[in-house]
Amino acid sequence: MESRRATIKDVAEAAGVGVATVSRVLSGGSASPETRERVLAVAAHLDYRPSALGRNLRQRRTGGMGLFVPDLTDTFYGQLAEGVLACARSAGEPVVLGSTGDDLEQEAELVGMLLEQGVDRVIAVPSGGAETWAPAIKAGMTVVFADRLPSDAPFDVPSDRDSVSRGVSDLMLLDGLPPASRTRPLDVPAVLADDRAGIRTAVRYLRGLGHRRIAFLGGPGHGRRVAAFREAVGAPVDEDLVVFATGSRDSAYAAASGLFQSRPDLTAVVTGGNVLGEAAVLAARELDLRVPRDVSLVMYDDVPWAELCSPPLTVIAQPGRDIGYRAAELVLRAGSRRPRSVLLPTELIVRGSCGPRH
Amino acid sequence: MESRRATIKDVAEAAGVGVATVSRVLSGGSASPETRERVLAVAAHLDYRPSALGRNLRQRRTGGMGLFVPDLTDTFYGQLAEGVLACARSAGEPVVLGSTGDDLEQEAELVGMLLEQGVDRVIAVPSGGAETWAPAIKAGMTVVFADRLPSDAPFDVPSDRDSVSRGVSDLMLLDGLPPASRTRPLDVPAVLADDRAGIRTAVRYLRGLGHRRIAFLGGPGHGRRVAAFREAVGAPVDEDLVVFATGSRDSAYAAASGLFQSRPDLTAVVTGGNVLGEAAVLAARELDLRVPRDVSLVMYDDVPWAELCSPPLTVIAQPGRDIGYRAAELVLRAGSRRPRSVLLPTELIVRGSCGPRH
DNA sequence: CATGTGCATGGATACGTTTTCAAGCATCTC
């Protein structure tokens, strides 16, 4: 019962036509109605499925796309991945997944693997910079960045409240921006959340509550967010209040705990991602800091459990699923249309983790 | 600058040898030391990377493996996926990802896609039953189930406290079990957590706190867990206390809320997964039920945010990452060794969401 | 010296598909 799958040749023979005809019929080419019907019937009868291997070899490219995220344990990237998968499924394309762990070498290795596999499209939450991605692009890959830009890109992608899309259908075209914003060394389209507006809104909100010593807790890839934070709080920035962790939960906790201990005078914290938000809540609890009485907290990313905390966390929501979906759309459309970057709106969701300064 | 990638032919020419020799050198076949060195040097110089397309076509199979999970937004499946990716990376194999949404049709469709892609190995958290997986297996795929068995499998996979591995390195071989447990219609290896022991421990714990009316909140794929629950509470089971939701968060919330409202006399709840745990916390809060004063809660899955809740959630931890890693190991080793199923230990982590009955 | 053994080597083939090309045929146009 171990019969190998039927090939196009089998179908051709059984239908009494040439393989070329079968190929044409199946890929929508022209054929006489009767031939078409016969081929279709035979194919169905033999349960024939064209082999992607053969096709890919012939056209020198695998369909499908790569997807690189730093960590699937981070709910936000789970949302992003779901978005990518949704779009890919509707296009019938496979997605090969890679988890970079925010590590340059792993990322480079994964790029190599895609190249080897003939996958020439990738949507990536980049960890490395030009040194990782320039080779990939030179090798002919279509790259779309999601959620972040490479670490060595300038962080000055501007956001203008009026030009940011309000719905999923509108979008802001980075291409229309002043030249300064196009100095990115890599000319790669990106799908980003409007970090600048999100951070600015959060900082203003905290300011409005009377907070003056506001800290920022960042992680890998939060360059644009920390830049926005600096801009929002205005000079001079108290550099002790801007701390960074690596991607791990341990490091995040250490950074949060260290921050609280070294600067007990801070009254509010903005975290650049949900893992850092989690760490901040944990560290605050451990140090007997009450939220929001002793310290106010705004977390980047709206995740389901933000509402479960007590108090529920005030967050800057970014549309993770949409980011993924749009990125997949871009990477699929590349070639036909010159893809353009997209900036999606963020939203400050006020729950209970912020209070007036005491 | 748009030169296409070097092929084996280019390498052969540049090295002054035949393509067969190059192929042998690169795949570890025999060759004279000097030839080998020359070929290697030329290959490195040309930045040659063997095309997986050509190789796959030749050997009529794509390397790599498929990975099907119900929902990447569920942290547990994120952990599982990370485990699979870790193993796959160390083997240098690509992973193509599919999100089934606990939907049979999507799952079947994804299987079809893998088949088409020539991916003949898949590790799946199955949604469908034999009707989905029998065809895949007959088509020659190597399947390994993770976290669950197909819905129409008998739920009697036994667990014996003594035979369950205590560490990651030990494992229980289902093959050594009495025939009754091998009536599974599909002879497919699986990597599971010891749901029965986990649920039993939780129920006993709640019993010890004085709880008598304990409810179970289940979702898709929780068949083995609910069976274990029934067994643990013993006959007669109050059927109103066993409720199910579909995979969505809305459905989970509705089920939890409905449960609390229809049976205000219940004093404890065990949820079959973290999404349901989240829903239970939310619903309880909405109904002004205090945890653990009014209702005790044990959630399946230890996720980072379980500790963030107040009170922190008492959970049944299962090693998501290990499950994924082991499953990937099994699917990679299949063929060389007849793979056997694995049962990994669970652990009741007592935090603050359970209290004595009032 | 003749024969056998072992190894390194390269030519040729096959994997399953798409696409090009020319041929066959019917219909239309002048």
Place this chain on the structure above:
DNA sequence: GAGATGCTTGAAAACGTATCCATGCACATG
């Protein structure tokens, strides 16, 4: 009726690799 035009069709050539097989060579054995 001859030529042009359009459509359908199948043979054949790639795509890049792994592997079978035959060849040639060096060396050991008789």
